[in-house]
Amino acid sequence: MKPYFRNALLAFVIAAALFGTGFWVSNRINDLRLAELRNIQDRIGTDILSLETQFALLESLSCQNIRENSVLSSELNALAARLAYTENQLGSANEEVEALKRQYSLLEIKDYLLMQRVSEKCGLKPVFVLYFYSNQGDCKKCETAGHVLTYLRETYPQLRVYSFDYHLDLGALETLIAINKIEPRLPAFVINGKVHYEISDLESIEKILPLDKLATSTLKKSADY
Amino acid sequence: MNGFFEFFISAFLFVGLFFEVFLLLTFFDPEARRRRRTKPNGNFPTVAVIVPCYNEEHTIARTVESLLALEYPKDKLKVVLVNDGSDDTTAQAIDSYSSYANVKIIHKKNGGKYTALNAGIVATKSEFIAVLDADSFVSPEALREIMAHFDHERVGAVIAALSIWNPQSFLEKLQQAEYLLAIAFRHVLSAVNGLYVTPGTLSVFRRQVFEELGTFVLAHNSEDMEIAMRMQKAGWRIVNAPHARVYTKAPETLPKLVRQRTRWMTGLMQNGFDYRDMYGNPRYGALGMLTLPFSTFAVVGIIAVSFLTVIQTGSWLSDFIRNALAVPFSFTFHVSSFSFDWFFLPLNTVVILGALAILILFVRMCAGAILSNTKPSVGMGVVWYVPFYGLVAPVWIIRAVADVVLGIRRSWR
Numbered sequence: 001m002k003p004y005f006r007n008a009l010l011a012f013v014i015a016a017a018l019f020g021t022g023f024w025v026s027n028r029i030n031d032l033r034l035a036e037l038r039n040i041q042d043r044i045g046t047d048i049l050s051l052e053t054q055f056a057l058l059e060s061l062s063c064q065n066i067r068e069n070s071v072l073s074s075e076l077n078a079l080a081a082r083l084a085y086t087e088n089q090l091g092s093a094n095e096e097v098e099a100l101k102r103q104y105s106l107l108e109i110k111d112y113l114l115m116q117r118v119s120e121k122c123g124l125k126p127v128f129v130l131y132f133y134s135n136q137g138d139c140k141k142c143e144t145a146g147h148v149l150t151y152l153r154e155t156y157p158q159l160r161v162y163s164f165d166y167h168l169d170l171g172a173l174e175t176l177i178a179i180n181k182i183e184p185r186l187p188a189f190v191i192n193g194k195v196h197y198e199i200s201d202l203e204s205i206e207k208i209l210p211l212d213k214l215a216t217s218t219l220k221k222s223a224d225y
Numbered sequence: 226m227n228g229f230f231e232f233f234i235s236a237f238l239f240v241g242l243f244f245e246v247f248l249l250l251t252f253f254d255p256e257a258r259r260r261r262r263t264k265p266n267g268n269f270p271t272v273a274v275i276v277p278c279y280n281e282e283h284t285i286a287r288t289v290e291s292l293l294a295l296e297y298p299k300d301k302l303k304v305v306l307v308n309d310g311s312d313d314t315t316a317q318a319i320d321s322y323s324s325y326a327n328v329k330i331i332h333k334k335n336g337g338k339y340t341a342l343n344a345g346i347v348a349t350k351s352e353f354i355a356v357l358d359a360d361s362f363v364s365p366e367a368l369r370e371i372m373a374h375f376d377h378e379r380v381g382a383v384i385a386a387l388s389i390w391n392p393q394s395f396l397e398k399l400q401q402a403e404y405l406l407a408i409a410f411r412h413v414l415s416a417v418n419g420l421y422v423t424p425g426t427l428s429v430f431r432r433q434v435f436e437e438l439g440t441f442v443l444a445h446n447s448e449d450m451e452i453a454m455r456m457q458k459a460g461w462r463i464v465n466a467p468h469a470r471v472y473t474k475a476p477e478t479l480p481k482l483v484r485q486r487t488r489w490m491t492g493l494m495q496n497g498f499d500y501r502d503m504y505g506n507p508r509y510g511a512l513g514m515l516t517l518p519f520s521t522f523a524v525v526g527i528i529a530v531s532f533l534t535v536i537q538t539g540s541w542l543s544d545f546i547r548n549a550l551a552v553p554f555s556f557t558f559h560v561s562s563f564s565f566d567w568f569f570l571p572l573n574t575v576v577i578l579g580a581l582a583i584l585i586l587f588v589r590m591c592a593g594a595i596l597s598n599t600k601p602s603v604g605m606g607v608v609w610y611v612p613f614y615g616l617v618a619p620v621w622i623i624r625a626v627a628d629v630v631l632g633i634r635r636s637w638r
Binding site (some may be wrong): 001002003004005007008010011012014015016018019022025026028029030033036082085089143147148151155200201202 | 235238239242243244246250251254255256414417419462509514515529544548551552553556568569570572573574577578581625
């Protein structure tokens with residue numbers, strides 16, 4: 001065998017081994033990411049269940065106590081950022097990602113329902129935004145709308161934004177869509193029961209938000225503390 | 226698009242990794258080690274060094290002085306200065322050496338570099354013919370180092386290890402890093418007879434090569450590539466003398482660098498086309514089966530990767546701008562306090578393999594520095610080599626492809 005041919009053969013084997021190792025390391029890192037996502041979701045799930053149980057057990061649960069538990073929403077936001085990153089890395093067609101998105105959406109719905117009850121009981125007036133998007137290429141405005149909502153959420157802490165992939169195969173989500181009669185004209189926003197379609201710029205979204213309520217709410221919160 | 230982009234980049238990286246590993250393995254081959262150990266011997270046949278000059282008034286004196294300082298028996302060395310119809314003061318500059326017994330001066334009408342080289346070849350009877358560009362300078366031991374490698378009757382040419390002369394500017398340092406890579410590259414390819422160029426920056430030929438195959442031809446302004454391909458086709462070996470040092474002046478500006486590389490790349494493609502029967506032909510060993518196919522793959526791959534990268538970057542930028550314009554600038558460009566989170570480290574297959582390929586590239590660069598005894602003081606050149614060439618190399622490659630396809634002929638300078 002000629003030396004160059006022997007070296008080429010050996011180089012092919014080594015390159016294949018290096019390629020395989022790179023692929024394996026990358027997969028391991030993704031597995032770790034997915035494990036962390038599952039871990040966070042489990043923790044949030046337990047927290048929500050705990051709060052629901054407390055709520056059921058003690059109808060007179062103190063509102064102060066509930067406010068302490070409102071840390072949930074920030075955890076949900078952190079989870080959303082991680083989930084979006086993982087989806088970007090592995091693709092939205094990845095089964096694990098899809099399963100995690102389903103769980104995340106369920107957690108959001110549970111948090112939404114719980115927070116509605118809490119607000120009613122404690123006299124809070126948060127603004128709930130249910131945001132429906134699609135990443136199947138049929139919603140050009142969705143990315144911008146998502147970015148605007150991130151800005152609004154950071155500007156107005158009382159704004160509780162729940163994002164849902166409109167096409168996600170999840171019974172509870174389909175029920176939520178049906179209850180609110182949301183058509184597939186995305187992006188869609190449900191704000192305090194009213195549906196708004198196909199807007200993505202800051203000005204338009206701010207118009208549909210009860211900003212006066214948010215400002216009052218912020219002041220009220222400051223006074224409470 | 227994302228999936229296709231990643232697949233293509235991964236395939237490109239795999240072939241790149243394969244070739245880099247092949248080079249590393251061959252570096253330790255017995256033939257490569259033997260070439261590294263080869264020392265100058267007492268065999269000093271007659272050599273004529275031909276220096277074709279066209280408007281080289283700024284560098285020719287240093288070139289000639291370096292040749293006169295060669296540690297080689299003066300009665301065996303002839304320096305042939307060929308003025309190819311320069312219209313600056315090159316003629317006067319070379320005439321000032323007319324009193325030297327071993328310097329021959331030829332003035333001729335401008336006809337192109339290959340005609341100047343051929344004029345020099347017919348004007349001498351030396352057993353060996355060396356060619357040296359008039360903007361390159363040899364180290365005193367270079368010729369002795371080179372001649373020691375003519376250790377077989379089928380070694381038809383020996384090429385030197387080329388470095389940048391006195392790299393000062395950022396661009397020169399970048400080119401120095403590139404030339405270090407080339408030193409190791411040529412040394413390794415020489416061990417498997419895979420060289421396809423005998424650079425004008427000091428290559429020495431047996432006279433027999435020209436007698437058998439003819440002298441230089443126009444060859445798309447790349448006569449050094451054409452003669453090498455002709456030699457390989459005829460079964461001559463081309464060898465690299467890794468310790469024979471030659472220095473050349475680097476293009477000082479980016480447009481000049483792009484012009485130079487476009488010419489090289491055009492020459493590679495056009496000569497490659499002329500000798501297309503050698504591609505994938507096992508008769509030509511590593512050259513036919515590896516070097517030439519890989520050079521074509523690199524050209525096609527770089528164009529494709531650049532094209533895909535531009536599309537991806539364009540799409541990302543357009544999304545970023547659209548999103549940035551949707552909210553106040555203060556939000557988009559707000560720098561939050563840094564907190565490390567491994568979760569968001571961009572570690573995927575492409576990034577890991579890319580980092581590995583770059584690491585091997587640096588190992589090869591270090592090998593080049595050690596081989597040529599160059600102080601690894603290329604500093605920023607080494608650090609910036611990959612990003613700079615990654616951005617700029619596609620420019621001359623695409624330009625060269627366009628020239629070949631559209632039949633555009635550019636002047637030498």
